[in-house]
Amino acid sequence: GAGVSQSPSNKVTEKGKDVELRCDPISGHTALYWYRQRLGQGLEFLIYFQGNSAPDKSGLPSDRFSAERTGESVSTLTIQRTQQEDSAVYLCASSTQTGIGNTIYFGEGSWLTVV
Amino acid sequence: AQRVTQPEKLLSVFKGAPVELKCNYSYSGSPELFWYVQYSRQRLQLLLRHISRESIKGFTADLNKGETSFHLKKPFAQEEDSAMYYCALAPLYGNKLVFGAGTILRVKS
Numbered sequence: 424g425a426g427v428s429q430s431p432s433n434k435v436t437e438k439g440k441d442v443e444l445r446c447d448p449i450s451g452h453t454a455l456y457w458y459r460q461r462l463g464q465g466l467e468f469l470i471y472f473q474g475n476s477a478p479d480k481s482g483l484p485s486d487r488f489s490a491e492r493t494g495e496s497v498s499t500l501t502i503q504r505t506q507q508e509d510s511a512v513y514l515c516a517s518s519t520q521t522g523i524g525n526t527i528y529f530g531e532g533s534w535l536t537v538v
Numbered sequence: 539a540q541r542v543t544q545p546e547k548l549l550s551v552f553k554g555a556p557v558e559l560k561c562n563y564s565y566s567g568s569p570e571l572f573w574y575v576q577y578s579r580q581r582l583q584l585l586l587r588h589i590s591r592e593s594i595k596g597f598t599a600d601l602n603k604g605e606t607s608f609h610l611k612k613p614f615a616q617e618e619d620s621a622m623y624y625c626a627l628a629p630l631y632g633n634k635l636v637f638g639a640g641t642i643l644r645v646k647s
Contacts, residue, residue: 466637
């Protein structure tokens with residue numbers, strides 16, 4: 424497809440379980456971002472990948488969160504030992520470059536509910 | 539630290555009325571400011587950015603460095619403008635978009 428694709432679109436998991444969220448960026452986009460949106464709050468930056476550079480992990484809230492990206496393609500966000508406060512929409516976005524002129528394109532998000 | 543503040547969670551106006559969605563930011567350097575919009579059942583998308591100085595769907599936003607604001611305005615609201623609007627900031631040569639909490643705009647007929 425032409426847009427950023429995320430899966431699963433909805434995930435309900437039990438507290439303590441691990442979850443993996445997947446993002447397929449737009450082909451050719453070197454930059455990839457993960458954001459989190461909790462109910463009633465703004466988008467919270469989690470992690471950023473740019474080409475072969477070391478990722479900017481400064482937004483990851485704890486060591487239970489990790490993300491990988493294979494080259495300039497698919498990225499996986501993993502949450503270990505999920506907690507109820509992890510319930511949120513996880514948004515992936517991609518872009519061709521950073522800085523001035525950058526437009527980032529968002530996926531539809533993965534809704535995570537931890538029960 | 540970068541911060542974006544959107545003081546209104548919900549703004550409700552009548553069709554044809556002027557709209558102003560407020561956005562204030564804090565950042566020590568020169569930022570790039572954006573407005574993103576999310577219509578019902580659609581993904582978040584870019585509406586406009588200050589560097590382009592353009593009008594999209596009748597919306598404009600002017601960066602006021604003195605007041606550190608980037609309010610979004612439209613002179614005559616339309617029902618199809620109903621959506622969630624997010625103000626966002628990025629460092630001029632940076633890579634990390636910081637978003638506000640968003641404002642729901644409801645345009646009533």
